[in-house]
Amino acid sequence: MADKEENNKPISLSQSFFEKGEVPEIFWRVSELVTGKVLFERKKLFNPQDFKGLYSFTEVPDYLKFELHPQFKGFTRKSWKVNDGFLANLAKYDDIDDYLKNHFGKTSRSKIRRYLKRLDTCIEPTFKIYYGDIDEKEFNRLFDYLKAFMMRRFAQKKEENIDLPLLEEYRDLLLPMIKKRQAGIFVIYHGDKPIDISTSVINGNVLGTSIGSYDIDYEVFSLGTIDLYKHVEWCFDRGFEILDLGRGDYFYKRKWVDEKYVFHKHLIYDATILRHHISARIKKAYGQLIYKTIDFLKKLKVQYLWGKYFRLYYIHFRKDLHVELHKEFTTINEFEEPDWRSLVVIDPKEPENSWLVKPINDLIYRAHAKFEDIQVFAKTVNDNEYYLKGNNSKQKIVLAE
Numbered sequence: 527m528a529d530k531e532e533n534n535k536p537i538s539l540s541q542s543f544f545e546k547g548e549v550p551e552i553f554w555r556v557s558e559l560v561t562g563k564v565l566f567e568r569k570k571l572f573n574p575q576d577f578k579g580l581y582s583f584t585e586v587p588d589y590l591k592f593e594l595h596p597q598f599k600g601f602t603r604k605s606w607k608v609n610d611g612f613l614a615n616l617a618k619y620d621d622i623d624d625y626l627k628n629h630f631g632k633t634s635r636s637k638i639r640r641y642l643k644r645l646d647t648c649i650e651p652t653f654k655i656y657y658g659d660i661d662e663k664e665f666n667r668l669f670d671y672l673k674a675f676m677m678r679r680f681a682q683k684k685e686e687n688i689d690l691p692l693l694e695e696y697r698d699l700l701l702p703m704i705k706k707r708q709a710g711i712f713v714i715y716h717g718d719k720p721i722d723i724s725t726s727v728i729n730g731n732v733l734g735t736s737i738g739s740y741d742i743d744y745e746v747f748s749l750g751t752i753d754l755y756k757h758v759e760w761c762f763d764r765g766f767e768i769l770d771l772g773r774g775d776y777f778y779k780r781k782w783v784d785e786k787y788v789f790h791k792h793l794i795y796d797a798t799i800l801r802h803h804i805s806a807r808i809k810k811a812y813g814q815l816i817y818k819t820i821d822f823l824k825k826l827k828v829q830y831l832w833g834k835y836f837r838l839y840y841i842h843f844r845k846d847l848h849v850e851l852h853k854e855f856t857t858i859n860e861f862e863e864p865d866w867r868s869l870v871v872i873d874p875k876e877p878e879n880s881w882l883v884k885p886i887n888d889l890i891y892r893a894h895a896k897f898e899d900i901q902v903f904a905k906t907v908n909d910n911e912y913y914l915k916g917n918n919s920k921q922k923i924v925l926a927e
Contacts, residue, residue, distance in 0.1 A: 533662045536791070539592060540585040544727040544734050545699060547708050552577055552794060554595040558732060560785070561617045561767050565590075565730035580802040582809075583792040587611055587770070589785075594794070602797040606813045607791040609773050610782040614758070617767040620690045622759045629782065638755055646889045648747070656766045657710040657728075657758055662701065662885040668711060669697045671782050672723045682742055689737050696737060700725060710739075712756060714749065716897070722749045726757070733761055734770035741907035746891045754782055767775045853881040854926035855889075861922040864913060869903035870914065885923050886914060893919035 542548045549556060549566050556566040574597055585608070586592065594601055619625040626635050645651055656665070673693055675745045680690075689696075703709035707728065716720035724738025735757065740749040761769050771779050773789060791813055795802035874882040879902070886900050905915040911924040 536582040536584040538585040539583045539590075539792075540587055540734075540789070543590070544729055544732075545696075545703070545709075545736075546702070547706075547729070550583070552581055552594065552598075553592045555591075555593040557591045557593070558730070558768060559589050559591055560613070560615050561731065563731055563767075565732070571595055571597070571843070574601070574796075577601075578796060578799065580688045580805055581611060582793040583794070584608065584789075584794050586790045587787055588790055589613065589768075599794055600726070600798050601794060602806075603792055603794045604810045605792045606621050606810055606819075607789050607811075608789045611773045611787045611789055612771045612779045613785050613787060614769040614771070614827040615767070615785055616758070616761055616769060618784075619762075621761075622755075622762050624760070625758060629784070634781075637901075641752055642755070644894070645749075645752060647894055647896070648887070649744075651721075652715040653756055654709055654713045654715065656704055656713070657707065658707050658712065660701070665701055665704075665711070666697070668713060668720055668723055669693070671720045671741075672725075672737070672739060675723065675741055676737075678742050678821045679739050679901060684706045693737070696725070703727070709736075712753065712760070713753070714756075716744070722753055724753055724757075728766070731756070731765070731767040732770055733766045733768070735772060743880075744887055746887050750778065754778070758782070855881075855885065856924045856926070857885060858922040858924065863920070864903075864905070866903065866913075866915070868911065869905060870907055870909075872904050872907075874900075874902050882912070882923075885921070889914055889919060889921050890916070895919055 537550060539550070542550065543566075549568070551572050554568040554571060555564060557564045558863065576596075577598070586605070594603075614625075616625065626638070630638070635856075662918060673690070673923065676690055678691070699709070703773065704711065709728060710726045710733075712722075712724045712726065713720050719746045720741075722738075722740040725736040727734045727736055738753070740753070758769060761767075769783075771783060793806045793809060795806055797803055834917050872882070874880070876885060882902055884915055886902070889895070890897055890900060893916060895918070900914055900916045905911060912923040912925075912926070914921040914923065
């Protein structure tokens with residue numbers, strides 16, 4: 527909870543409200559302005575005389591209204607923009623089909639259905655959302671997988687993941703929230719192996735996506751699109767009216783959302799205290815200057831140069847985060863068939879053979895084949911030449927020296 531004295535460190539209202547289920551004591555009601563529903567109302571009120579500080583709050587989404595009680599008559603709020611966020615107002619649509627028709631053309635809708643069908647054909651996945659209950663052992667297993675997914679995905683992008691250092695803190699936070707139905711974990715399984723994991727936080731009729739990643743060995747199946755589709759589908763099934771995709775202006779978000787909102791920073795203080803009034807004006811002017819400068823630099827595409835700098839920094843100075851992506855190999859589609867009976871059978875599910883999962887997935891995606899129908903052969907156990915053989919497809923794989 528926010529201290530009744532001045533809070534020197536800004537409190538993230540978004541994190542406090544969604545991830546911790548807390549509302550700082552200075553606020554008595556929280557409403558979402560998309561459908562107008564009240565999400566929180568405090569029964570016990572506090573004396574305004576106890577609040578004499580300058581209260582700083584960051585990451586305040588403007589679709590949420592954090593209200594001071596009317597008895598805080600002398601208090602003033604100053605705010606300014608920090609960055610943008612995106613959400614989908616699901617209350618406007620009857621079901622997921624209606625939603626898709628209003629967001630995607632016929633070709634794009636057909637492509638999404640094709641992604642779902644191809645995944646089902648090739649690996650027969652299981653979709654699971656843990657909401658209200660989860661075995662603690664499975665919860666921890668999922669977080670271990672999620673960490674590995676994030677490290678490989680960002681090693682692939684040659685970028686440092688800012689969420690990784692917070693993952694263990696988030697692990698401790700999320701388990702009790704799931705049991706209280708304040709959070710959920712969505713998982714796509716191939717057999718009993720997770721291949722896509724994403725977390726979400728929940729309050730009232732709002733579901734906000736949080737940390738997530740996927741196994742890059744399965745990236746050919748467009749798991750990110752399937753993940754989002756399943757989230758929207760589940761929101762309709764459960765009656766959630768707002769899907770908040772958070773900050774970050776990415777192309778995929780633009781396709782799925784229908785409203786853009788703004789994160790603000792708020793300063794709240796007793797206007798009769800002159801030093802707080804002067805301090806708030808200075809902080810607001812500085813904050814607005816920073817926002818306008820960043821916005822101007824974005825128009826000049828400076829963020830792309832900044833991105834290149836971070837990739838170079840990652841490559842040269844964050845080698846502690848580097849992990850193996852795949853073994854280097856070449857695929858050959860036209861080759862002289864070996865004597866299959868003379869070859870050694872290789873099990874791709876064994877840990878030492880896990881690198882074979884990616885070429886198998888690439889093959890079955892193109893061939894519309896099942897993972898279980900693919901056999902892997904080699905001349906010897908430690909050979910550098912492997913053969914994939916399905917009912918109607920085959921491929922030779924040569925490991926790089």
